[in-house]
Structure formats: C-alpha cells, structure tokens
Amino acid sequence: MAARAMPERNWAEGLAGNGRASRSMERSASSKMCIFSRGTRFHTANRVLFFWSEMSLQDKFGRQITDLRISVTDRCNFRCVYCRSADPENYRDHDQILSWKELERLAKVFYELGIRKVRMTGGEPLVRSGAEEYVKYLSDLGFADLSMTTNGHLLAERCEGLMAAGLHRINISLDSLSPQKFEKITRTKSFNSVINGIDAVQKSKLGPAKVNAVMVRGINDDEVEAFAEFARDRGVIMRFIEFMPLDADRHWSRDRVVAAAEVFDRINARWPLVQIPHEKSETARKYRFADGAQGEIGLIAPVTQPFCGHCSRIRLTADGKLRTCLFSKDDHDLRAYLRDGASDGELETFIKSVVNEKEEGHHINDPGFVQPNRTMVFIGG
Ligand code: SAM
Ligand code: SF4
Numbered sequence: 001m002a003a004r005a006m007p008e009r010n011w012a013e014g015l016a017g018n019g020r021a022s023r024s025m026e027r028s029a030s031s032k033m034c035i036f037s038r039g040t041r042f043h044t045a046n047r048v049l050f051f052w053s054e055m056s057l058q059d060k061f062g063r064q065i066t067d068l069r070i071s072v073t074d075r076c077n078f079r080c081v082y083c084r085s086a087d088p089e090n091y092r093d094h095d096q097i098l099s100w101k102e103l104e105r106l107a108k109v110f111y112e113l114g115i116r117k118v119r120m121t122g123g124e125p126l127v128r129s130g131a132e133e134y135v136k137y138l139s140d141l142g143f144a145d146l147s148m149t150t151n152g153h154l155l156a157e158r159c160e161g162l163m164a165a166g167l168h169r170i171n172i173s174l175d176s177l178s179p180q181k182f183e184k185i186t187r188t189k190s191f192n193s194v195i196n197g198i199d200a201v202q203k204s205k206l207g208p209a210k211v212n213a214v215m216v217r218g219i220n221d222d223e224v225e226a227f228a229e230f231a232r233d234r235g236v237i238m239r240f241i242e243f244m245p246l247d248a249d250r251h252w253s254r255d256r257v258v259a260a261a262e263v264f265d266r267i268n269a270r271w272p273l274v275q276i277p278h279e280k281s282e283t284a285r286k287y288r289f290a291d292g293a294q295g296e297i298g299l300i301a302p303v304t305q306p307f308c309g310h311c312s313r314i315r316l317t318a319d320g321k322l323r324t325c326l327f328s329k330d331d332h333d334l335r336a337y338l339r340d341g342a343s344d345g346e347l348e349t350f351i352k353s354v355v356n357e358k359e360e361g362h363h364i365n366d367p368g369f370v371q372p373n374r375t376m377v378f379i380g381g
Contacts, residue, residue, distance in 0.1 A: 057352060057355045058355070061360055063312060064312060065115070066312050067117040067314070068110050068315070068316060069381070070107070071122050071123060071317050072128050073127060074092055074123045076124040078151050080214075082216055082376075083377050085248060085249050087377060097318050102335070105338070108141060117144065117146075117312075118145070118147070120138075121380040124154075125150055131148075131162075132162055133165070135162055140166070146169075148162065148169075148170050151173050152172040153194060155193075155201065159204055159206065172198055174211050175213050175214055176213075177223060179192070182194075184219075198234070202236065208235055208295075208296075210236070211236045215240050224262075232293040237296040238296070240260060240298070240299055240300065241300045242303040244302055246326065260300065260305060264287075264299060271290070273288070275287055281307075283302070285299045286298050287299075308325075314355060314358070315379060315380055317378065321333055322351065324358035325358065326381075332354045334351070
C-alpha cells in the first residue's frame with residue numbers, strides 16, 4: 001500500500017515532554033531543590049534532573065513514562081472483527097485476574113513512580129462491576145488525567161456515576177454509522193445503545209466524547225466523510241485509528257490498513273482542516289474544521305507514522321502482566337511478585353527495571369514482523 005505522508009510541516013510542535021503532569025512534577029522537584037540550592041545554576045539543574053530521575057519512570061532511551069493503561073478485565077460483550085472475533089471464550093479464570101484490591105495497590109505504586117495519566121480499558125471495562133469505585137480510588141489518589149475507553153454499550157446508564165466518581169474523559173468505540181454494518185463488525189445489535197452512550201456523554205461534563213473508529217479497508221473505509229460529518233453534527237472528537245496487527249482472526253494485512261494520510265486528504269478535500277497543536281507523546285494528530293464548525297478530527301497512525309520515539313505509555317493487563325509496548329513479545333509478571341508478598345519498594349524496583357528495557361519501537365513495518373500472541377482484547381488498547 002502506498003501510504004502518503006500526512007503534511008508533516010503542518011504538524012505544529014506541541015509542548016515538549018510530558019505535559020501538565022511533567023511540568024507539575026518538575027515544579028515540585030525544583031521546589032524541593034531550594035533547600036539544596038547553594039551552588040550554581042548548573043548544580044541546581046543537575047539536582048532537578050537527579051530528583052526527576054529518582055521520582056519518575058524512564059527507559060534507557062530517555063523517554064519519560066507517565067501514562068499507564070490499566071486493563072481491568074479481559075472479558076467483553078462485543079466480538080469486533082478487528083479485535084477478538086476468532087478468539088475462543090478463553091477468558092482467564094477469575095483468580096488469575098487482578099482483584100480490585102490488587103489493582104488499587106498497583107495504581108498507588110505507579111502513582112509513586114510518577115505515572116500521572118491513567119486510562120482504564122479492557123476487554124470492556126464496564127462489564128466488570130466495581131469500575132466506578134475504582135475510578136473513585138484513582139481519582140482520590142490524584143491522577144492528573146483519568147480516562148476510560150469503552151465500547152459504549154453500557155455507557156448511557158453509567159455515565160453519570162463515572163463522572164461523579166471522578167473520571168475526566170471518555171473514549172467510545174464506534175466503527176460504523178450504519179446499524180447493519182455495526183452489527184457485522186461487532187456481532188451485536190448494540191448500535192442504538194452506543195449512540196445513546198455518546199449522547200449521554202455529550203450532555204454531561206465528560207463531553208466532548210472522543211469517538212474511535214478503527215478503519216479497515218473494505219469494511220468501513222467508505223464512511224470517512226460520514227464520520228467527519230458526524231463530528232460536525234454532534235460536536236464530538238472523531239478519531240480514526242489505523243488497523244493494527246492485533247486481531248484474533250489474523251486477517252490483518254497491509255492493504256487492509258487505511259492510512260491516516262488518506263483519511264486526512266479525503267476530509268480536507270471536503271471540509272478544510274486546521275492543525276491543532278499537540279503534545280509530542282500524544283498518539284493523535286488533531287484538527288479542527290476551518291469553517292468553524294464544531295467537532296474535531298483525530299488521526300492515529302501507528303502503522304504508517306509510528307510515534308514510538310515519543311511514546312510515554314506502558315500497559316498493565318487484567319491478569320497482572322506489565323507490557324512496555326502493544327507489540328511486546330514478552331510480558332512481565334507483576335502479579336507473581338505481588339502475590340509472593342513483594343513490598344512496594346520491591347515492586348517499584350521491578351517496574352523500573354522492566355520499563356528501562358522498553359522497546360525502542362515496534363517492528364510492524366519490518367519484513368520479519370511477527371504478530372504478538374496476545375490479541376488486543378487481552379492487552380488493553
Ligand atoms: N472494549 C473497549 C472498546 O472497544 O473501546 C476498550 C478495549 S479496546 C481493546 C480499546 C481500543 O482498541 C478500541 O478503541 C478498539 O477499537 C481498539 N482496537 C482493538 N483492536 C484493534 C486493532 N486491531 N487495531 C487498532 N485498534 C484496535
Ligand atoms: Fe471488545 Fe473493545 Fe475488542 Fe471490540 S474492540 S471486541 S468492544 S475489547
């Protein structure tokens with residue numbers, strides 16, 4: 001597939017590093033510095049760096065790790081074709097899944113290590129009862145950015161409770177605007193529930209909703225303009241995600257990927273787009289409509305425009321494995337440490353050593369690329 005690059009020169013350079021959270025940590029590190037700051041500016045800078053590296057997670061390539069995706073369940077009420085359609089019902093036994101108490105303890109350890117952004121995901125996070133209480137726990141811990149990705153089926157009735165618990169933002173998956181096609185993609189008849197979920201978010205303080213569509217050639221690539229119109233009509237942030245080789249069906253192929261550049265060109269031809277600045281570690285390139293219409297467009301291009309060089313993310317799977325990349329070949333068994341009675345300090349040391357070895361990048365575009373064993377539903381996107 002000939003993927004044209006998106007207009008890189010228009011992508012305004014955003015705030016360097018890790019945004020709000022990093023800056024507040026830098027501030028707190030430098031205020032701690034005052035008691036030491038008898039020396040020169042050089043010494044002060046060194047000490048700030050010293051405290052920063054002591055407080056935070058960093059890999060051997062110097063990337064600060066501030067974002068954590070926590071998968072709270074491997075179960076899901078959908079069976080999306082690009083995710084789990086061919087997976088058998090091979091959910092982990094309940095005792096293999098981290099309990100809420102274990103998830104709370106780990107969240108605290110990650111907070112101490114400088115994680116400031118947490119996204120709850122799954123499987124489908126809302127099928128596990130207790131999701132709201134966990135949001136409340138995370139919110140009380142003080143995470144600066146607390147979000148969730150959901151398929152939206154249960155969202156309309158849960159939206160208010162999630163907001164009250166302290167959720168800041170929400171992403172909802174919606175891969176077609178046609179109920180019939182939606183049914184084929186998800187193998188459910190939940191189209192109306194998902195739309196109701198999006199409406200509920202739009203009416204709440206959680207809005208504007210981010211609506212995620214995984215674009216798969218031959219399935220929903222005819223809907224690019226319709227999705228853009230949906231963004232304009234509803235005032236949502238419509239995000240187009242490139243199909244990644246993480247599907248259970250193993251149907252991924254390069255020619256099924258709809259490049260973000262194509263999505264950009266098609267929308268821009270109809271409704272000219274204007275770049276919105278983004279932070280370097282953000283996955284999406286963001287655009288508003290030049291004619292002033294409401295809504296936004298986000299393009300996420302892990303296949304054609306990998307953003308590994310600025311990646312600030314790690315993942316905790318529902319069964320307690322730490323993953324440093326979506327495409328990692330190995331998991332790191334945090335659950336075993338936890339259940340063997342490790343102290344917080346031991347957990348921190350383990351996490352730091354795993355993070356240090358975070359992969360420089362994924363190899364989707366290399367000839368010898370091998371699809372990981374875990375499919376998306378068992379990783380947590
Ligand atoms: N069940 C929730 C949902 O669908 O929003 C959360 C979990 S799902 C694994 C998280 C995100 O991963 C969703 O936005 C989904 O569309 C995306 N996803 C799943 N499989 C994918 C694939 N093969 N390529 C790209 N994105 C994928
Ligand atoms: Fe379930 Fe989300 Fe995967 Fe669809 S994308 S099967 S809703 S986990």
